[in-house]
Amino acid sequence: MTSPSTPTSSAVDRPVRIALIGSGRIGQVHALGVHRSEGAALQVVADPFIAGAESLVARFGGRATADALAAITADDVDAVVVASPTSTHVDLIAACLDAGKPVLCEKPIDLDIARVDGLRERAAQASVPVALGFNRRFDPHFAELHRRVQAGEIGPLEQLTITSRDPAPAPEDYIRASGGIFRDMTIHDFDTARWFVPDVVAVTAVGLRQFSDVTARHDDYDGAVVTLVGAGGQSVSITNSRHCAAGYDQRLEATGPLGTLTVGNATDTLVRSSTGASGDSSAPFQTFFLERYSQAYSAELEAFLSAVRGGPMTSPGFEDGRAALVLADAAGASAREGRTVRVDLSA
Ligand SMILES: NC(=O)c1ccc[n+]([C@@H]2O[C@H](COP(=O)([O-])OP(=O)(O)OC[C@H]3O[C@@H](n4cnc5c(N)ncnc54)[C@H](O)[C@@H]3O)[C@@H](O)[C@H]2O)c1
Numbered sequence: 001m002t003s004p005s006t007p008t009s010s011a012v013d014r015p016v017r018i019a020l021i022g023s024g025r026i027g028q029v030h031a032l033g034v035h036r037s038e039g040a041a042l043q044v045v046a047d048p049f050i051a052g053a054e055s056l057v058a059r060f061g062g063r064a065t066a067d068a069l070a071a072i073t074a075d076d077v078d079a080v081v082v083a084s085p086t087s088t089h090v091d092l093i094a095a096c097l098d099a100g101k102p103v104l105c106e107k108p109i110d111l112d113i114a115r116v117d118g119l120r121e122r123a124a125q126a127s128v129p130v131a132l133g134f135n136r137r138f139d140p141h142f143a144e145l146h147r148r149v150q151a152g153e154i155g156p157l158e159q160l161t162i163t164s165r166d167p168a169p170a171p172e173d174y175i176r177a178s179g180g181i182f183r184d185m186t187i188h189d190f191d192t193a194r195w196f197v198p199d200v201v202a203v204t205a206v207g208l209r210q211f212s213d214v215t216a217r218h219d220d221y222d223g224a225v226v227t228l229v230g231a232g233g234q235s236v237s238i239t240n241s242r243h244c245a246a247g248y249d250q251r252l253e254a255t256g257p258l259g260t261l262t263v264g265n266a267t268d269t270l271v272r273s274s275t276g277a278s279g280d281s282s283a284p285f286q287t288f289f290l291e292r293y294s295q296a297y298s299a300e301l302e303a304f305l306s307a308v309r310g311g312p313m314t315s316p317g318f319e320d321g322r323a324a325l326v327l328a329d330a331a332g333a334s335a336r337e338g339r340t341v342r343v344d345l346s347a
Pocket residue numbers: 021022023024025026027046047048049052068083084085086088106107108133134135289
């Protein structure tokens with residue numbers, strides 16, 4: 001929402017030619033999205049694991065390279081989607097800015113706020129869109145709830161409740177490098193919170209160690225409860241867990257003086273069953289993020305493409321990515337030290 005940008009004029013009347021950096025889990029989602037989009041073409045996929053890049057190119061077209069910088073600077077590339085590991089994001093965004101290429105970069109920008117701040121001024125001055133992959137904002141159900149809150153249906157927002165539970169803990173290698181639950185998992189919820197309440201001023205967090213030896217071994221938590229307070233006195237309550245027997249638990253509730261709006265969990269079918277054993281039951285919740293947010297990833301890409309073509313920048317931008325990391329770090333400090341941490345996101 002915030003990255004000031006004068007979109008490039010390089011791609012107007014033809015599909016935007018995309019360089020995709022990274023061909024792993026989320027890279028594959030973006031490759032499919034680009035393939036399905038009428039407004040984009042997969043031009044090049046870069047990954048040092050060249051077999052991964054080649055496999056995507058075989059399915060969706062373009063060429064494969066191990067060299068991300070060559071892909072970003074190629075003359076036949078209009079825009080870049082960064083889906084490589086978090087530790088590469090700052091340098092790759094900087095390379096995109098150097099090359100004057102619009103970039104959609106996966107969250108988080110980095111795990112180290114000092115590195116993010118090192119790029120902050122350049123990102124603010126960028127003449128091309130710099131979008132961050134906070135896909136929740138593009139989920140059609142969450143977006144409708146957001147639109148209806150903005151339209152005043154429940155009056156001024158008083159309380160927002162975000163529930164986000166993964167179906168099962170990630171593997172130990174992932175947890176080791178994740179940066180901890182607040183910077184890896186809750187970061188999505190911090191961005192969702194700021195979508196509704198941009199000016200968060202206080203963070204109180206409790207980290208939980210309830211069931212996972214793996215997260216405990218890495219000085220991390222397997223669950224968290226976070227309360228944010230906005231400058232206008234609004235509260236945001238976030239509940240996270242690294243496991244959930246019922247599946248991927250993604251819910252949102254907004255309350256104001258005139259009522260409450262809620263988004264419940266999605267299932268693959270609207271068919272419900274009632275038998276002698278159970279009443280009104282339906283299919284389980286969707287398995288994980290690839291299923292639950294498939295529409296959101298497509299909408300996120302289309303919003304970016306629109307900005308690349310000169311439309312308004314409607315995606316979360318660099319400042320939103322930075323703000324989410326500031327809140328994550330504040331939550332970590334709050335959980336460690338058992339106190340409320342005050343933040344100034346404009347500083
Ligand atoms: N928005 C979301 O819902 C979401 C979901 C998952 C992951 N992510 C984020 O996406 C990023 C990637 O996560 P993932 O789960 O896809 O990881 P992954 O490990 O599955 O894939 C990363 C890929 O990047 C490649 N790579 C490593 N260094 C590279 C470089 N310098 N240039 C190009 N490619 C390089 C690796 O070989 C690998 O194929 C992370 O920052 C993660 O936080 C976001």
